[in-house]
Amino acid sequence: MKNSNSISIKNSNTSLLVKISLLIALSVVGSYIKFPGPVGSIALDSLPGYLGVIIIGGPAGGIVLALGHLLSALNSGFVLGPIHLLIALIMGVCGLIFSYFIEKNIYLAVVITTFFNGVVSAAVLIPFFGIPFFYGTAPVLTVASFVNILLAVVVAKYLKDKVGN
DSSP states (O other), X not given: OOOHHHHHHHHHHHHHHHHHHHHHXXXXXXXXXXXXXXXXXXXXXXXXXXXXXXXHOHHHHHHHHHHHHHHHHXXXXXXXXXXXXHHHHHHHHHHHHHHHHHTTOHHHHHHHHHHIIIIIHHHHTHHHXXXXXHHHHHHHHHHHHHHHHHHHHHHHXXXXXXXXX
């Protein structure tokens, strides 16, 4: 006879996997909702990842953000080539940053993560693409980041009010 504790752990793991998979699928859908940008476009693919950070935690949300970016990049033809792997890593880190600050103050979390996702992540790419790329990308990326993060917070609040935990 199976231990009920091991069944509970399996159900918990399955539930987490289903949530992550659903959020990744929503990232693919969000990748079709685009903001115009100088290099390809910037999409709403990270909204489900930030929602995942709020609902299921930083590491799982970070995975959704990273994979969501890669699937969005695939949808756009990998315009930046292998640099998308670095960007996916940065997106995962953004999820962890958001997770850390959301425990302290939701508004602070939105501002800091928007800055990191919009300005810092674009600055990391300066050695590869130069300053003009940064100036062209950072403003659009910052606005898109803010919209993604803010919508994730609003959706999470709505879900909490309607569904509960």
